[in-house]
Amino acid sequence: MKGLLKKDLLMIVKYCRFLVLMCLVFAVMSGFSTEEDGSGNFFFLVYPVLLGSIMPITLMSYDERSHWDLYCSTLPLSRKTVVNERYLLGFLCFLVFLALTMLSQAVVLLPQGRGGELGDLVGMLCLIGLLPPAVMLPICFRWGVEKARILYYVLIGVMVAGGLIVGQELMLAGAMRMGSATWLIPLLALLLFAASWVLSVKLYQKREF
Amino acid sequence: MNAIEIRGLEKHYPGFDLQLDLSLPRGCILGLVGENGAGKTTTIKALLGAIRPDAGSLSVLGQPVKEENAALRERLGVVLDDPGYPECVTARQLGGIMAGVFRNWDKASFAALLKQLAIPEGKAFKDLSRGMKMKLSIAVALSHGAELLILDEPTSGLDPVVRDEVVELFSEFTRDEQHAILISSHIVSDLEKLCDYIAFLHQGRLLLCEEKDRLLEEYGLVHLSRADFAALDSAAVIGSRRSPYGVSAVIRRDAVPAALPVEPVSIEDLFVLMIKGDAE
Incomplete structure (x- = not known):
């Protein structure tokens, strides 16, 4: 797995550095764009975690173009290891951008005495960040990135439309305040991500190149 | 093994x-x-x-x-x-x-x-x-x-x-x-x-698999007129190419008359003529 991680990190540095930089800026800006009434820029808030968690899919599309998949299947790596590396990388990228976004939010919300909202926000970002890769990665591993990409656009469309309709008024201000039940959201997102991981391992073992 | x-x-x-x-x-x-x-x-x-x-x-x-x-x-x-x-x-x-x-x-x-x-x-x-x-x-x-x-x-x-x-x-x-x-x-x-x-x-099928040296020993290339080619035992012919000047054919050396002038065949000729013969 060490070799695969090294390869993917090299690819992130080479292909995704501007996207990563943009996400860092957005993560920082998300805090400063949050208004006192709880509204803010939904895009700045969700884009970094979303991009971080779908980083493996971005890399898989480059791999498909260079026919890495076939070559990789000849290397002394189990198919499970290949899947594990991609999920691990996606989760780490998600965690990094989640931490940055939350740090930025904390800097703004804590002085206003609104620290309680941070928990709600984590729940929402976990769902938004982990749901797309959980749905797309099994499709990528079984049928390739192109088919998964179609689904991705549909999912993003639904999420952005949902965010635009209810996000500004409800997501940041009211709907996130779900009381103790909010903590179920990240748990649910993590469970979905884990189930997707197991499914991807099974599907990738059936793949022919 | x-x-x-x-x-x-x-x-x-x-x-x-x-x-x-x-x-x-x-x-x-x-x-x-x-x-x-x-x-x-x-x-x-x-x-x-x-x-x-x-x-x-x-x-x-x-x-x-x-x-x-x-x-x-x-x-x-x-x-x-x-x-x-x-x-x-x-x-x-x-x-x-x-x-x-x-x-x-x-x-x-x-x-x-x-x-x-x-x-x-x-x-x-x-x-x-x-x-x-x-x-x-x-x-x-x-x-x-x-x-x-x-x-x-x-x-x-x-x-x-x-x-x-x-x-x-x-x-x-x-x-x-x-x-x-x-x-x-x-x-x-x-x-x-x-x-x-x-x-x-x-x-999708294996036409032959043999030691290279044996292939070169076993098969040879002949250039004949159409009439001489027609007189050859068809079982001896592996593949052939017709031209206005006659016929070039890959043959089994042991299945043609000893007096027939036979040239060494390259693997490339052997392959091309086998496939071509198959097509004909």
Whole structure:
């Protein structure tokens, strides 16, 4: 797995550095764009975690173009290891951008005495960040990135439309305040991500190149 | 023990069926010759576990081929027609990646091969010429103590000087009697230079698989008038090409009259005329 991680990190540095930089800026800006009434820029808030968690899919599309998949299947790596590396990388990228976004939010919300909202926000970002890769990665591993990409656009469309309709008024201000039940959201997102991981391992073992 | 044993392999795709029995003894080089779509790459993919056969058994270095056999893959050096490396990595970075993949990765050997084959260490893979890409792929395949090389069109895109150099590397590899090479190529002259055994694949079927020297002893080339050609025993003729000046034919030496002038046949002529004869 060490070799695969090294390869993917090299690819992130080479292909995704501007996207990563943009996400860092957005993560920082998300805090400063949050208004006192709880509204803010939904895009700045969700884009970094979303991009971080779908980083493996971005890399898989480059791999498909260079026919890495076939070559990789000849290397002394189990198919499970290949899947594990991609999920691990996606989760780490998600965690990094989640931490940055939350740090930025904390800097703004804590002085206003609104620290309680941070928990709600984590729940929402976990769902938004982990749901797309959980749905797309099994499709990528079984049928390739192109088919998964179609689904991705549909999912993003639904999420952005949902965010635009209810996000500004409800997501940041009211709907996130779900009381103790909010903590179920990240748990649910993590469970979905884990189930997707197991499914991807099974599907990738059936793949022919 | 054979390095490769293929028994009753079958793989069916819409419009294409592969059926094959093949073996490669250790210490030998087997050349797989065939036109585009003959089944060379499908055979190689089946040997690598990248596709699942519909029937038959395959074993490599004494172990059955499965999708999951990391220990076996440590012992294989693979060069694919399309090497498959990320476009952005340099040869040096690729060495670092492979050091994290192969337990027996030999950094010094890889560095020496890069130098020997004049591969630039700091140039991104996408900026290398086709020949350089293939050389890099060959350098990787030879840098982790592989016992069997499986090479799909490794010499395509190489200029004649480099091809000669690479062919020499492969010959050196098989000086160890435990090593073996399966190589597919369109460039039949390379295989003629390099291989101990030649296998002809045509439309998913094995036309023949024999020792190269025996093939050259067994078959010959004749140039005859149409009338003389018609008088030949048809069982002696493997394949023929008609021209306004007569007929060139590959024949079995032992099945034609001793007085008939027979020239040595090249593997390329043998293959082309066999296929052409088949078409006729």
